[in-house]
Amino acid sequence: MKQKRSFLFLQGVCSPFYQRLARRLTDDGHRVVKVNFNAGDMLYWQRTHAKSYLFRGPLSELPEYISRLRQRHDITDQIMFGDQRPVHRPAIEQAPEAGVRTHVFEEGYFRPYWVTLEREGVNGHSLLPRDPTWFFETGKALPELPKPTHFHSPFKVRAQHDVAYHVAGLLNPLLAPHYRNHSPVTAPVEYAGYIKRFQQLKSWKKRDAKRIKALIESGTPYFMLPLQLNTDAQIRYHSPYSHMEEVMDYVMGSFAQHAPTDALLCIKNHPLDMGLDNYTKTITRLSTFYGLEGRIVYLESGDLNQLLGHAKGTVTVNSTVGLVSLEHQCPTFTLSDPIYNLAGLTYEGALDEFWQQPPPPSAQLFHYFRKTVMYATQINGGFYCRPGIDLAVNNAAHILEACPSPLEKLL
Template identity: 40%
Template structure:
């Protein structure tokens, strides 16, 4: 029996952490979980689970006391910039624990990220020296099983998480979410934006894109990120997406070719609450470039990338897609792919005239190494994706599935399965009093 003990902090709003913990536990390891809110409680196991209801300032001392009692060896969490994790990580690093940090995939779809100690701007692979990526060629590239669409299970899990947050809020009086808006406001925003996009905007904007491409008029692409994204708030010089929009539009107006167009594409999961389109219209009018700016709520990203004269972004994973499609790219924030030879390094004002495509040989080396060392096939949301992600995670953590109950996780499922959540995630759910038992 091994002496490793795993502590789970806050995860993604799906059953992934619960299922991963069960798989680890079934192989002889002790697993513990901390719930910080009702949503965490909804997706938690019934055993070895603690409720943290104090203030964030009290968290390090509370965790250290738990460590003294149980002697954890490994910590697992999703995202290293959430307020909870920012409080906890210095303690775990001082104690010398193995820290496993999950994040959405650096390459999407079909991949998730798992790194030691940090992700994105805190990744151990963050290096701007091209020689770093060229010195260790990867002999065999990982292959990915296609995951398929996961919007419906993702939306279902998110709704359950938010409802549980509201239902159990008295038990967590000091919890503050890292998201900027309350759940009901976000859902109202989506309820207005999503049907409109589907009913008429997708067709109308597809026509706009086709006309722009057919005109042979040069255009630059600015894909927006979510305002709540840590990539914006932590790993960039901007405090908001709209500050970035103003900066880019001002530079475009002054330095881009006079006959070029700036295409600003909204994020597909944006709630619409910040009214980016209205902000773009106001700024364009002020800069006298209204006829040179096109705002899109939808649009096929690969098509836009294939024909654009250049892509401007902060640090979105759209950057890797832009590099793949040969689009000259500039990253305005801290990004793993912001490397001389891949992205433009001489500043935004010069980019409009001097941007150039990436070195595809260097990009291939970059992609292979990042996938080999940080990416796991799967996702956090769908049945098939979770199965594959758990199998890859166990291998990455050097945990070999040995029991019959765990073994099926290793068998890829040939097609996505659509079924109610109760059927997908472990059959009939236990009663609430057992499912959410805490100590």
């Protein structure tokens, strides 16, 4: 018989996922309580039949507010999307002493048919060990994983949910006057950037496809530098960098001094970049400064799998692209400390040395690493389209109700 629990929902994704998950948990006999922080949260908490509260005070009052709710409703578990939002930190910090289990959702470490669900934290706060031997032995003992159910999740569906969430936010000055978004970029600025970028994307795709074809067919050795979003928590909270310009400056400087003179550096922009930074101008300036004219290939789009399949190596801060690179047996260097930064997978020496014949990752270790991470932290499903949400709700419910979690059992 399942133990009945009391779940406190904090902020989630801009989609019906939370309300669907709440209904599933209440149908299973659990208590669900929700804290809304703005009008968008309220919009996506309709028809749940669960108790909800609107926090209207300043952030300084949130720890006490959460503590009172926890005591009033005998909260045993708390659920959130991302572990670095200011509205989540007080709840996470209080949880161990209060005996509350923390469940964190995040975009999948492996994509596109997976989302992440971990206890206590994700990414840099993950409970996953940093011991390659543990992954080897654990993965070796696990059964082969079933293939995921595939689904189509159009970007326009995600965009529609995002717009609806932020349009509702026009009521925030009235309903939640102290609320401040966790993102440093406001929605109007973000949307203006996307509109301009998507208008140019069609021509970029044709141009970049030609560049990639020419690059691969030339046989010229090249290294990959995939850019990340400056607003991503992976950069803001889990790396020593504050902006991709800093990353490009450091990597291009090292490449200029230590890479083989016949090698190229291929820099690829993030597919969800808002276009607020003129990376073409930045790369041109840095190329001139470091004497790299003609040795940099910059792409706004393109098939990443195709590129990684022929690259001599990949340099990343902590992007999930690093996992794709490892999957392609491409030597990989991390500038930070992601979950896959393990001896035998990523390069252990200095970046200056990486450009000279870096060894490929261990295929066997990566196989066991992937199998372990998938088993312990990934659930088949998505946050935005209906088929993906159906899968995610069903698969997440089993893990949320389980004690201990799959990862805790392995540990």
